[in-house]
Amino acid sequence: MRRVAVIGVGDTEFGELWDSSFRDIGIKAGLAAVADANITADKIDGLFVGNMSAGRFIEQEHIGALIADYAGLARDNISATRVEAAGASGGLALRQGFTAVASGLHDLVVVGGAEKMTDVSDEESAMIQSSAADQEWETVLGATFPALHALIAKRHMYEYGTTREQIADVAVKNHKHGSMNPKAQFQREISRETVMGSPMVSSPLRMFDCAPSSDGAAAVVLCPLDQANKYTEIPIEIVGSGQAGDYLALHHRKDICTMEATKAAAKRAFAMANLTQKDVDIAEVHDNFTISEILAIEDLGFFKKGEGGKATEAGLTGLEGEIAVNTSGGLKARGDPIGATGLAQVVEIVTQLRGKAGKRQVKDAQVGLTHNVGGTGATAVVHLFRRG
Amino acid sequence: MATAPRFWRENPSRYNLVGMKCNSCGRSYFPRRAICPVCHRKSVGKIEEIKLRGTGKIFSLTEVHDALEELVLQKPYVVAMVEFDEGPKATGQVIDCEACDLQIGTPVRVTMRKLSEEGPSGIIHYGYKFVPIKEKAP
Numbered sequence: 001m002r003r004v005a006v007i008g009v010g011d012t013e014f015g016e017l018w019d020s021s022f023r024d025i026g027i028k029a030g031l032a033a034v035a036d037a038n039i040t041a042d043k044i045d046g047l048f049v050g051n052m053s054a055g056r057f058i059e060q061e062h063i064g065a066l067i068a069d070y071a072g073l074a075r076d077n078i079s080a081t082r083v084e085a086a087g088a089s090g091g092l093a094l095r096q097g098f099t100a101v102a103s104g105l106h107d108l109v110v111v112g113g114a115e116k117m118t119d120v121s122d123e124e125s126a127m128i129q130s131s132a133a134d135q136e137w138e139t140v141l142g143a144t145f146p147a148l149h150a151l152i153a154k155r156h157m158y159e160y161g162t163t164r165e166q167i168a169d170v171a172v173k174n175h176k177h178g179s180m181n182p183k184a185q186f187q188r189e190i191s192r193e194t195v196m197g198s199p200m201v202s203s204p205l206r207m208f209d210c211a212p213s214s215d216g217a218a219a220v221v222l223c224p225l226d227q228a229n230k231y232t233e234i235p236i237e238i239v240g241s242g243q244a245g246d247y248l249a250l251h252h253r254k255d256i257c258t259m260e261a262t263k264a265a266a267k268r269a270f271a272m273a274n275l276t277q278k279d280v281d282i283a284e285v286h287d288n289f290t291i292s293e294i295l296a297i298e299d300l301g302f303f304k305k306g307e308g309g310k311a312t313e314a315g316l317t318g319l320e321g322e323i324a325v326n327t328s329g330g331l332k333a334r335g336d337p338i339g340a341t342g343l344a345q346v347v348e349i350v351t352q353l354r355g356k357a358g359k360r361q362v363k364d365a366q367v368g369l370t371h372n373v374g375g376t377g378a379t380a381v382v383h384l385f386r387r388g
Numbered sequence: 389m390a391t392a393p394r395f396w397r398e399n400p401s402r403y404n405l406v407g408m409k410c411n412s413c414g415r416s417y418f419p420r421r422a423i424c425p426v427c428h429r430k431s432v433g434k435i436e437e438i439k440l441r442g443t444g445k446i447f448s449l450t451e452v453h454d455a456l457e458e459l460v461l462q463k464p465y466v467v468a469m470v471e472f473d474e475g476p477k478a479t480g481q482v483i484d485c486e487a488c489d490l491q492i493g494t495p496v497r498v499t500m501r502k503l504s505e506e507g508p509s510g511i512i513h514y515g516y517k518f519v520p521i522k523e524k525a526p
Contacts, residue, residue, distance in 0.1 A: 137419060141480040141516075150452075251478055
């Protein structure tokens with residue numbers, strides 16, 4: 001297996017981008033990544049696109065071909081592949097690109113992720129998002145996607161004494177980080193009171209516990225590590241890649257307060273990288289709900305099971321903490337255009353490891369982690385990155 | 389809009405709580421599945437249909453205020469994850485009660501109700517919901 005490096009990253013603003021179509025944002029992010037890598041299109045020999053549900057959001061399937069076409073690559077006849085695993089689509093697309101380059105099948109690959117969510121009504125968007133859960137045995141019976149995460153939150157509070165305030169602190173921290181990210185959908189700091197006084201969505205989770213619906217795209221360029229110096233002064237190596245699955249429906253899982261898929265994916269990624277949790281300086285984790293970040297930092301092994309809330313409250317996951325979590329603002333404040341999210345995480349980690357994250361820069365960051373989840377935890381993808 | 393067979397084919401489980409038992413390891417599952425996730429191929433030919441009794445306890449719960457379109461008239465409503473006495477868990481609404489009367493551990497039983505309807509003249513879908521079991525006076 002060849003070693004693989006990220007040599008370019010690019011992304012769009014996230015938010016309600018009324019003036020931009022799916023193809024507009026996909027191309028914008030891809031072009032930015034290609035420009036950052038300082039390559040020309042004729043060098044690209046593969047494209048992977050992470051996307052959850054273009055078929056329902058914009059009634060367009062076959063988006064691998066669509067993006068390749070509008071990227072100006074139709075005449076080059078490059079291979080273009082769409083990758084889908086609900087919220088983990090972006091992370092999984094990265095893993096496909098990584099595998100393609102590591103195997104030697106491809107040399108220069110662009111991995112993008114995009115979602116255009118605001119061309120449908122909020123009601124329609126909620127229906128589409130709920131299809132990441134089990135339609136026949138969860139959604140039809142009244143469980144919304146936030147409701148399933150509320151069941152996790154309620155149980156975590158019951159089993160470990162996690163408080164409502166501790167859960168709110170995830171949103172407070174991520175909005176604080178978002179306020180330092182010019183690309184974030186929300187760049188305003190909020191207080192615990194804002195979170196706990198916001199409208200109830202599904203008790204105990206309120207509006208400010210939920211990541212927003214967003215339009216947006218992000219992309220990265222990969223090549224073999226031994227060729228990376230041709231393109232960039234600071235190659236960022238992908239040193240570990242892990243993917244894992246679990247039961248689709250939440251109620252079938254061994255323990256709803258633990259995402260076994262996250263644990264397994266992390267174990268595989270750390271084993272490949274020959275690193276431990278102590279080596280990680282920064283992590284972008286899947287905080288589609290505040291409670292999800294608490295589970296993530298426990299299941300990734302940064303904190304003991306049940307201690308995630310306390311660690312957050314104590315500031316251990318802030319910029320100056322033991323491990324800086326979601327420095328971009330996370331899904332909560334950076335935004336969550338589903339298929340793009342897993343790639344936006346990589347953009348942030350690479351930016352941090354290059355030392356170019358501006359006000360939110362974590363000092364001397366050497367190793368970073370991304371954690372991308374599909375559904376309520378039926379797919380998890382973890383990657384580890386190191387400054388080369 | 390989904391077609392009638394999509395709902396009709398799940399009726400045995402939604403109406404009668406038909407699950408399965410793996411006679412290789414003895415574990416029970418709900419709803420039916422063709423392969424036991426513990427025994428894998430060893431379970432083939434050893435799957436037996438069972439009908440759950442329909443009683444259990446609340447494992448976790450939430451009051452849904454932001455409902456999907458077809459349930460919007462019912463909001464707020466309670467959704468719980470229930471652990472059946474036989475072991476499997478399932479998710480569904482808890483009705484005929486106030487959210488504040490429920491907690492983790494509250495005993496419930498299944499009742500058959502309307503889940504949703506496809507417009508004023510469309511198909512009506514039925515299935516299970518849960519009601520709390522009132523404790524009998526001593």
